[in-house]
Amino acid sequence: MNDPLYCGVDVGASSTKLVLLDQSREVRGHSIRRSGVDYAATARACLDEAIGAAGAEAGQVRRTVSTGYGRRNVDFSDDTRTELHCHGVGCYHHFPSAITIVDIGCQDNKIIRLDESGRRVDFKMNRKCAAGTGAFLEEIALRLDVELEELERLASSTTEAVRLNSFCTVFASTEILSHLRRGEPLANLIRGAFASVVNRVAEMDRLDGEVVLTGGVVAHNPTTAEIFADKVDGEVKVPPDPQFSGALGAALTALAQEEKNA
Amino acid sequence: MSQEKSAIKKIRATGAMREVMAEYFAELDEAAKTGSEKIAWCTSVGPAELLRSFGFLVYFPENHGALLGATRMAADLIPAATAAGYSPEICSYLTSDVGSYLSKTTPLTRAFGMESVPKADVLVYNTNQCRDVQDWLGFYEREWGVPMLGIQTPRSVGDLSDAIVGGLIEQHKALIPHLEEISGRKFDIDRLREVMASSHRCTQLWREVLRLATHRPSPITFFDCTIHMGPAVVLRGEERAERYYEVLIAELEERIADGVGAVDDESLRFYWEGMPVWGKLRDHAEQFAGHRACVVASTYCNSWIFDALEYADPFEGMARAYTEIFIVRSEDFKQGYMESMVRDYAIDGIIFHDAKTCPNNSNNRYGLPLRLREQIGTPFVVIDGDLNDLRLYSEEQARTQFEALVEQLQEQPA
Missing domain, CATH: 3.30.420.40 (ATPase, nucleotide binding domain)
Known part of the structure; x- marks a missing residue:
């Protein structure tokens, strides 16, 4: 060979x-x-x-x-x-049509729009801030003393998501701790953290047409795709091995x- | 897309510019030490012409701000201003300059042998750019107990109505008795006309420098222009500024005649909207050149063209000239202006710099990039950064965005 x-x-x-x-x-x-x-x-x-x-x-x-x-x-x-x-080419390989790719990585997020031929029409990256990235979830896991691998299990175990208002990762952690003190179940907080990531990403750009979600966050936490689909009120596709x-x-x-x- | 590090082509006239600037600062230093002449501090698009007509040597704190940024001293000095109560989220020219004063350190020492900034006899601002300039000079007013005067210009101006111009004329005239008292000289309208005529010639020569970048390949980049605009900012109204631009134009015309571009093998042309990231000028120049891309035009450098200075009535000329500029105008005006710039300079893509501490010079914040793209189809990126505070700038994020825009443009069908 x-x-x-x-x-x-x-x-x-x-x-x-x-x-x-x-x-x-x-x-x-x-x-x-x-x-x-x-x-x-x-x-x-x-x-x-x-x-x-x-x-x-x-x-x-x-x-x-x-x-x-x-x-x-x-x-x-x-x-x-x-x-x-590369995310454009990789996602178009699986979904060869006009698509809007949302990549949620460890430290940044990207929205990439491709036309039917796979050519990039435009793109957007997140502002210089870790809010809405994998780093945010890592920080939350650390604060709550939860293993990263546990996040998905907890978030998928509930349908209730606690609303987090803060834009800032550090402030959101503080907000979570105050909810915890008030007796909010841990799973609802984790699902709230997932929803917070989705909200931060969804406000980056208009998300029209077919949305493909990729990157490490969705790879390890498929529940984010479910929350994302609710957010955009439609189907969200995830390629095999999104990371x-x-x-x-x-x-x-x-x-x-x-x-x-x- | 391997990026080769590309050498920046040196402009020969740079030496002549340094001499002119050194002479200017030496005169200010001498006057500050001996009291031989009065010194006025003035905002960069303020009533400098009026001040020169009274014989003041004019010092521009924004020029000092840019030096603090370009020398990368700003991030070390801003904390001193923050500790003194100035938020790190307000103008980083202000905070780095105030920090510089409080820390008793200035890039003027290394560049021009000056111990400190020259102390003012009067501080004069124009809020045409922002309100921060008033608060900036207010610091020195309190520090030194010297008078502060100002022009309050309306903002987001569409058409310059007679009411706006009339009000500004009155404000300029109201400065005269104060300036007569401080300078010890009577107002001389003929002297003002001479200064304004010289200033107008200077800004027209500066316009010519910028217009030469419409050539393909462009003989000059935006990054070069941010340096070579120095005399148009600090010495307009003086003949030596005019002489300098004649030298620079001759060299650029020579490049055009020889087919020499500022960037080797120029293939893409960009527009830079917003302030430069002063501490990253060289890096940015090299990054674009490495992609055979030339940033050929900008809002920033074009803001020192003052057509109205040739008005027969010098007060109307000043009122219009300082208010017609991009930063003072409405969103609709800005969009129309950028559309024509994109056409005139054959722009392939636009870089919007969202400068965290300079909202008035960050024109991505009210939907302009998307409206422009819908209207003329020009792709863009928005980079997060700042004019001076490099703590607000993410190197790798900006680099990736530049590179991704280049990739996207290179993928376009011919």
Whole structure:
């Protein structure tokens, strides 16, 4: 098996995701690790892991495109693209129509609008603030002494969401503590925190047409998609492995570049 | 989209500009130390022409604010102003300047050998840009016990009505007795006409500098212009400013004749709306150049063009000139202005800088970007930042947004 592979690596603020594709655009291997402090080493470790998972050889990797905040730190990358580009390409691969992509990441959110041909029409990123991002949920989990993995179980166990008014992550944490003191059930608070994330994202831009939700938050907390659907009063689509959308888009870009140059 | 770090092309005339600016500051320093001449502090689009006609040396605190930003001293100095009761959310020119004064440190020392800013004999503001300028000069009024005078300009102005212009004329005339007393000189309308004529010539030359950027490739970038506008801000009304721009224009025309662009192999052209991020000028210039993109036009640099200074009645000229500028105008005017700029400069995309502490210079806040895009289809990004306070700026977020806009434009069908 010496068929060529195409690599996409998404070095995010929290985690690094890597996808290996073959020429028929099938995922042959993927890997995810905490980004840590040495982005280059983490990306390489992800590559080794994905190559192992694919049962492939390093020499089969024909081309690599990197994306994410650490995209310039990947020493085996042939090219870079922004997350806006790669999430667009990755989501369009699964939903090839005019779509509005909402990516909720660890430290930032993006809204990306694609036309029917998959070309980006416009995009928006969140303001310089962690409100409405995965970092907000991490902070809440820390304050409430709840494991991150527990958030989804708790939020999905109730339909009652406590309304959080504060824009600010720190103030929202304080607000949650005051609700807790008043005896509000923990699950309702967690669901309220999810709703707060959705509200912050939904106010970033108009969300018309078909909405695709992607990124780490929805990957680990599918209940956010349910809350989001209620918010936009319609269906919200989630691609398979939503946390890997950016890495998949990068790998598809690497393959497209190779095909263009062939 | 690997980005190559691109060298910034140096403009030869920069040396001449530094000499002119050094001379200007040396005169202020001398006057402050010896009392040989009176010094007026003036807001940048204030009645500088009137003050010069009385023989004042005119110092512009906003220029000092920009220096504090460009030298990246601001973020270290703002806390001193915050501790003195000035919110970190108000104008960061104000807070960095007040912080600089309280900390007894100024970039003028390193740049021009001055121990401190030159103490004012009179402080004169015009609220055409914002209310903060009044509070800014108010700090020095209390600190030094010197008189403060001002012009209150209406804001969000659509058409300049006779009532608005008439009121402003009266306000300018009302300054005269105070300025006569402080300067010890009688008002001389012929001297005012001379100053205004020179100022008008200077701003027309500055307009020509900016218009040369309509050429493709542009011989100059917005980032260059933020530096080279210095004489148009602090020395308009003096012949040496005119001479400087003649030198600069000649060099830019030479670039055009030789087909030399400020950015190698220019492929995309951008408009910068709002204040520069002073502490990131070089970084931004390199980022855009690295993508073969040139920021060719801006609202900011165009705000020092004053056509009305040639009015026969100098008071009407001042009233109109200081009020016609973009920042004073209504949303509809701003939209029309930007539409024509986008056409004239063949703009591919717009960068809106939402400067946290400068709401009046952040024109993304009332829906203008979307209205513009609906009208003329120009894509845009909004970057969060600030003119001076780099604590409010996220490097990587801004970089990603610039790059994503470039990607989007490069994906457009031919």
